[in-house]
Amino acid sequence: MIAKIKVDLMHIAGLSPHARGYAFEGVLKGLIDAFGRRSRSVCEQIDGSFQLGSETYLLDAKWHGLPIGVGELHTFRGKIEQKAAWTRGLFVSNSGFTEEGLIAFGRGKHVICMDGLDLHEMLDREVSLN
Numbered sequence: 001m002i003a004k005i006k007v008d009l010m011h012i013a014g015l016s017p018h019a020r021g022y023a024f025e026g027v028l029k030g031l032i033d034a035f036g037r038r039s040r041s042v043c044e045q046i047d048g049s050f051q052l053g054s055e056t057y058l059l060d061a062k063w064h065g066l067p068i069g070v071g072e073l074h075t076f077r078g079k080i081e082q083k084a085a086w087t088r089g090l091f092v093s094n095s096g097f098t099e100e101g102l103i104a105f106g107r108g109k110h111v112i113c114m115d116g117l118d119l120h121e122m123l124d125r126e127v128s129l130n
Contacts, residue, residue: 001034006123012063024063028092032059035129046079052129056087057112063094070101073111080110090114 005027012023025047032050048059060076062068073091080089087110094116105111121127 001030002123002126005031005034009119009123017063020063021061024092024094025059025061028059028061031123032129054086056084058083058087058089059092060089061092065095067096067098068093068101068113069098070104073097073101073105073113077105077111088112092119094119 008023008027008030012020012027015023029048032048046058047061050057050059058076058080060079062072068091076089076091080087089111091111092114096115096117097113102113105113122129
């Protein structure tokens, strides 16, 4: 299963931007499912959600040309804050994050930022999502 996810991830790079975004969401949902976590679509503004331990995580996935900045992270945090108090977020950006974005959200306990290198290492080393 992990090998297929790696192949699918490599295939995404050649797609058009709109198709690439949807395909990236699908690959991440497959990855979550592969590690035994149930993922589901939530709505168009949130790419999905999953359970990890007793925590509920909302998933936002972006494959942009530029790193994700503070603005998009604030928007995501706002979506999380509209949910139950124990809800957390996983923001996956293939292109990474700006330094300002990581500083603003690096100390927070509700949003985890994962970039393309993190994702590659996780798949390459078959590290559990836990």
